[in-house]
Amino acid sequence: MASQVLVAANRGPLSYALSDDGTLSARRGGGGLVSGLSAALAEQPGALWICAALSDADREAVRQDVSEPGVRMLDIDPTMYDDAYNGIANSVLWFTHHHLYDVPREPVFDAAFRRRWASYVAYNEAFTRALAEEAAQGARVLVQDYHLALVPGQLRELRPDLRIAHFTHTPWASREFLDMLPQDIRGELLWGMLGADVVGFHTRAWADAFAGAAQPDDARRVAVFPLGVDADELRALAHRPEVDEKLAQLRAEVAGRRTIARVDRTELSKNILRGLLAYRELLEVHPEWRGRVVHLASAYPSRQDLKVYRDYTEAVSELAAEINAEFGTEDWQPVLVSVKDDFARSLAVYRMADVALVNPVRDGMNLVAKEIPVVSEAGCAVVLSTGAGAYEELREDALTVNPFDVSQTAEALHAALSMPDEERAERTKRLAAAATALPPSAWFTAQLAALA
Ligand code: G6P
Numbered sequence: 376m377a378s379q380v381l382v383a384a385n386r387g388p389l390s391y392a393l394s395d396d397g398t399l400s401a402r403r404g405g406g407g408l409v410s411g412l413s414a415a416l417a418e419q420p421g422a423l424w425i426c427a428a429l430s431d432a433d434r435e436a437v438r439q440d441v442s443e444p445g446v447r448m449l450d451i452d453p454t455m456y457d458d459a460y461n462g463i464a465n466s467v468l469w470f471t472h473h474h475l476y477d478v479p480r481e482p483v484f485d486a487a488f489r490r491r492w493a494s495y496v497a498y499n500e501a502f503t504r505a506l507a508e509e510a511a512q513g514a515r516v517l518v519q520d521y522h523l524a525l526v527p528g529q530l531r532e533l534r535p536d537l538r539i540a541h542f543t544h545t546p547w548a549s550r551e552f553l554d555m556l557p558q559d560i561r562g563e564l565l566w567g568m569l570g571a572d573v574v575g576f577h578t579r580a581w582a583d584a585f586a587g588a589a590q591p592d593d594a595r596r597v598a599v600f601p602l603g604v605d606a607d608e609l610r611a612l613a614h615r616p617e618v619d620e621k622l623a624q625l626r627a628e629v630a631g632r633r634t635i636a637r638v639d640r641t642e643l644s645k646n647i648l649r650g651l652l653a654y655r656e657l658l659e660v661h662p663e664w665r666g667r668v669v670h671l672a673s674a675y676p677s678r679q680d681l682k683v684y685r686d687y688t689e690a691v692s693e694l695a696a697e698i699n700a701e702f703g704t705e706d707w708q709p710v711l712v713s714v715k716d717d718f719a720r721s722l723a724v725y726r727m728a729d730v731a732l733v734n735p736v737r738d739g740m741n742l743v744a745k746e747i748p749v750v751s752e753a754g755c756a757v758v759l760s761t762g763a764g765a766y767e768e769l770r771e772d773a774l775t776v777n778p779f780d781v782s783q784t785a786e787a788l789h790a791a792l793s794m795p796d797e798e799r800a801e802r803t804k805r806l807a808a809a810a811t812a813l814p815p816s817a818w819f820t821a822q823l824a825a826l827a
Contacts, residue, residue, distance in 0.1 A: 377511035378423040380823065383502050383526060384519035385460065387426030387446055388413045391436040399436050401443070405640060405675065405716050407742045408519060408544045411602045415819035416445070425505050427451055427460075427498075447509065451501050458494035460522065461680050468521040468564075471552050472545045473644040473737045484557050492560065499525040499567070507533045515826045517819075518571065520544050525563065528570030538826040541571040542600070545739040546764065547584040561588075569593050573825045575600050577740040577764045600821055601768060604745045605814040606807065613722040613750045621723035625671070628711065629727075633668045633792055636728035636755075638721045638743050640677035641688045641714075646736045646760070646778050647674055648687075651694045651710070653734075653784035658702050658709065661789050666707045668792060670732075671724050675716035688714075725750040729799075730791040731757045733765070736778045740764035744773075745810035754800035756791035758784065768809045772802040 386409055389401040403409065416422050428434045428448045436442055437450040451459075467488070470476050503526050506516055518526045518541045527539045547553075553561060565588060568574055574597050576582040586594035612618070635654065639645040654670050674691050678684045695710040702709045713720065725747045733744040744765040747755050759766055759773035766775065774787040794802075813821070 377514070378421065378509050379511050379514050380419055380422040381425065381506055381510055381514060381516045382412060382416065382422065382519065383425045383506055383516065383523055384408060384412065385427050385464070385522035386429065387424060387448060388416070389443065389446070390429055391432040391441075393432035393435055399432060399439070399441060401436075403718070405677070407602070407740055410742060411544075411815045411818065412519070414605055414608060414815035418816045419819065421445075423447060423509055425449065425502060425509065427456065427502075429460075447505065449501055449505055451498060455494045455497055457680070458491040459498035461678075462491035463495040464522040465678055465681060467556075468524070469545065469644075471548045471556065472521060472543075474549065474552050475643050475736075476552075476555070482555055484560075496525060499523055500529060502526050503529040503533060506530055506537075510534060510537055512536055513538070515823055516540070517542060517822060525567030526570075528567040531570040539571045540573040540575060540822050540826055541568050542575040542822065543568075543581065543585075543739070544577065545581075546737050547576060547581040547588075549584060550587060553588055565589060569596070572596060573598055573822065575822060575825075577601050578767045580767065581739065581764065598825060600818050601764075601813055602740055602742070602815065602818045603809075603811050603813040604742060604749055605816070606749050606811045609746060609749050612718075613726055615719070617719045618722045618726070621717075621720045622726055625720075625723055625727060629669050629671075632666075632707075633664075633729045634671055634724075634727060635668060635730040635732055635788060635792070636671045636673075636724045636747075637732045638673040638724060639675075641674045641684065641691060642677050643683065643687055644735050644737055645674075646734045646762075647672070647691050648694060649778065649781050649784065650732050650734050651691070651698060652781045653732075653788060654710065655698050655701070656781055656785035657788045658698075660785060664789070664792065665702060665709075666704065669708070670710045671713070671728070672710055673713045673717075673721055673724065675714055722750060725755075726752050728755050729753075730788060731755050732784075732788065733757060733763055734760040734776060734778050734784060735762045736760070737762040738764055744769060748803045748806035749810055751803050751807075754796065754803040756794045756799050756802065757806060758787045758791050760784075765810075768812070769806055772805045772809070 391399045515538045582597045582599045586597045695712045731747045741763040757773040760778035762778045776784045776787045
């Protein structure tokens with residue numbers, strides 16, 4: 376049956392793992408897009424989520440036809456997929472929008488880039504065809520993120536009856552970075568996105584950056600929908616018995632010390648290394664915290680097909696080990712790194728943390744900054760960088776820092792650890808109120824309404 380509401384996103388709500396005996400098991404995907412959209416779609420019966428098969432196990436699931444109701448996974452040729460996802464989406468578009476290039480060496484737009492771009496076009500076309508097949512007459516289609524920037528333009532040509540929105544979960548590049556792209560590629564990218572009736576972003580800053588690159592007429596289609604969190608749902612999740620168990624374990628490990636927490640994918644834009652440097656400087660400059668604080672750093676692996684991400688992951692473990700070797704004592708380990716994507720443990724960390732460190736160099740929204748105040752039990756002081764999308768909504772009650780200024784971040788950690796309990800609790804309440812202003816279901820229906 377044709378669908379009235381469709382979502383297209385590279386990553387689906389679940390991904391599969393194949394065990395040695397050949398059985399498939401499903402697990403929830405990581406990252407802000409999946410957590411926001413999954414929550415929103417739970418309240419949209421009949422909606423269809425089209426996503427890519429990301430791994431061999433996902434492809435096996437497509438072949439065995441085991442995918443969940445409401446989800447259609449596309450089995451895309453692995454080489455083409457690799458070129459589109461790793462080669463273009465994650466190495467070019469992600470780097471451009473997050474300003475991650477090491478400019479003396481990168482980017483390089485050569486013949487190999489052109490071949491990968493052709494794969495990116497074809498991968499977008501695979502989504503476009505599936506949407507055109509599945510969409511009812513006049514249906515509303517919500518296309519997600521930089522992976523699928525060309526889909527709105529392509530779909531508009533195939534199915535002019537559809538109402539199409541595109542939503543970007545990342546920042547939008549500044550003019551300087553956008554202009555690094557070859558002119559025709561930049562034009563194709565804008566053409567693709569502007570195939571949509573509504574082009575959405577998490578913050579005014581990213582929307583303005585996009586509007587600045589478009590023609591004044593097109594800029595009228597740009598809208599801001601700042602994704603927030605669903606307080607009731609998140610609190611219920613945070614009080615499941617398995618989270619209580621993790622919390623008890625963590626409390627035993629931390630043994631009454633104060634905690635500074637971070638939870639991220641091991642992602643270049645999250646600025647995990649400078650976060651660790653700031654913690655080291657805190658222990659140097661304010662030795663009174665030695666033995667009295669633990670840094671709980673969850674940095675779970677992400678995009679490990681890319682060498683620069685593998686190197687970054689290694690650098691994070693090395694720096695944490697250095698700090699532990701330099702300051703650790705027989706009964707105190709200053710940094711506890713956790714590399715497992717363990718949502719229950721993250722929620723336990725959210726409940727107990729005294730301080731949250733959220734210091735991305737540049738980030739579309741950053742839901743972690745919004746989730747922590749909602750779940751926190753006694754209040755949590757949030758050290759937040761100006762680069763986070765959430766900065767626009769949370770700046771007043773967070774301790775804000777320049778993500779590159781390690782010394783300022785160290786001082787903010789000190790101020791956060793020293794904050795009187797009452798002030799911390801009050802700020803946390805206001806942060807939680809701001810964080811829940813537009814929960815996923817409202818975020819989603821606002822976009823549907825914008826297409827009506
Ligand atoms: C960000 C992107 C999402 C992506 C997520 C995880 O939040 O905006 O589109 O799904 O990171 O990254 P991955 O490459 O693992 O899907």
